[in-house]
């Protein structure tokens with residue numbers, strides 16, 4: 001058994017909905033495979049799927065359970081794009097390559113949609129991005145560019161249309177992605193896990209990779225009770241990777257974000273939100289939320305390098321946050337009743353793009369998808385599978401970003417100060433719009 005982490009005491013709404021199989025046996029003894037994958041989140045699960053489709057033998061080592069990391073506890077929003085903003089990507093690699101990357105992110109979005117559709121897992125289309133400051137011209141310009149340069153059509157909503165959907169004075173205009181959708185995060189992980197297990201792909205749960213060593217024919221991976229000998233090794237550890245990942249651990253930072261799910265809110269919720277779209281406000285570290293189970297609200301937000309894991313404190317903090325946007329949801333006790341609260345870690349590289357590609361010969365990384373991993377982890381996995389099998393070098397699209405150092409012990413302070421600066425900018429723009 002791996003040492004329990006503080007976040008494991010949190011109960012997520014997704015876990016409460018899920019019908020999990022009993023824990024898979026941890027690895028014991030020695031096994032051999034072509035490709036050993038570490039981490040059973042979206043990156044690891046999609047990678048195993050892609051490799052199996054290419055007839056490569058593979059297995060997954062998972063420290064906790066399938067989907068226990070970010071992939072089974074995220075907001076459930078899936079749309080094209082990357083954690084790094086489009087303008088920053090374009091600035092760094094130019095329009096042609098930025099368009100190529102956007103197309104890859106669309107391919108990843110489609111991979112998720114295809115899996116859910118084939119298995120009849122329900123999802124709800126439409127993601128609305130209201131602006132917290134008045135910005136008609138800016139939004140229209142962005143939408144026009146997305147259409148002209150990236151071939152992707154988005155919809156514009158003026159302030160009156162937004163007010164017709166969301167009962168809060170906080171928002172102005174919005175853009176809407178009609179193709180974006182939202183769904184049950186953990187359900188997708190469990191679906192992928194079950195399909196792999198049916199195909200005979202071993203997923204060893206509660207099996208922590210402790211170390212890895214090079215051999216004459218590849219790698220030997222050591223866990224608490226066993227070893228894996230493999231030709232190729234891939235790290236899909238997201239923000240949960242520790243020192244056992246050696247050099248890779250110095251290339252990303254774990255960043256925390258929070259989600260709560262309210263108790264049933266009845267009419268108050270229906271009056272406040274007159275749309276089934278997922279909502280993600282336009283701020284850099286803003287709120288994302290959606291109605292679940294008909295009358296509960298799943299509310300996510302905040303982003304910090306110094307995370308909180310105590311469920312009660314997360315509930316209090318997020319209840320206040322929600323009340324600042326929808327005060328009408330506050331009950332007689334003076335707060336919004338929260339039933340589930342949890343935190344999750346996202347792996348972020350300094351450039352906010354994924355870290356995909358070989359770290360050493362036959363040792364690959366497929367990680368650091370940040371806060372936009374639902375579509376990007378699957379396409380990252382496909383590119384790594386193609387690279388490992390020698391069928392394409394599409395993973396080189398990420399070469400311009402590389403694997404920069406995470407700043408060591410100063411990294412979290414630098415990240416925290418840049419998030420706080422962004423928040424000040426958000427508040428300032430919202431303040432100016434009111435005057």
Ligand SMILES: Cc1cc2nc3c(=O)[nH]c(=O)nc-3n(C[C@H](O)[C@H](O)[C@H](O)COP(=O)(O)OP(=O)(O)OC[C@H]3O[C@@H](n4cnc5c(N)ncnc54)[C@H](O)[C@@H]3O)c2cc1C
Nearest residue numbers: 039041042043063069070071074075077209238344373374
């Ligand atoms: C609260 C939250 C909300 C989010 N909302 C959204 C959203 O709505 N839309 C979106 O696109 N993205 C969202 N994201 C981001 C997205 O969830 C992640 O980018 C994505 O799930 C990362 O997938 P992954 O497979 O790389 O990592 P993870 O899902 O974190 O998986 C990594 C796995 O590696 C395992 N592991 C680590 N170390 C070891 C080891 N030594 N041995 C064995 N196993 C190990 C971990 O236990 C974990 O299961 C959100 C993230 C969070 C935390």
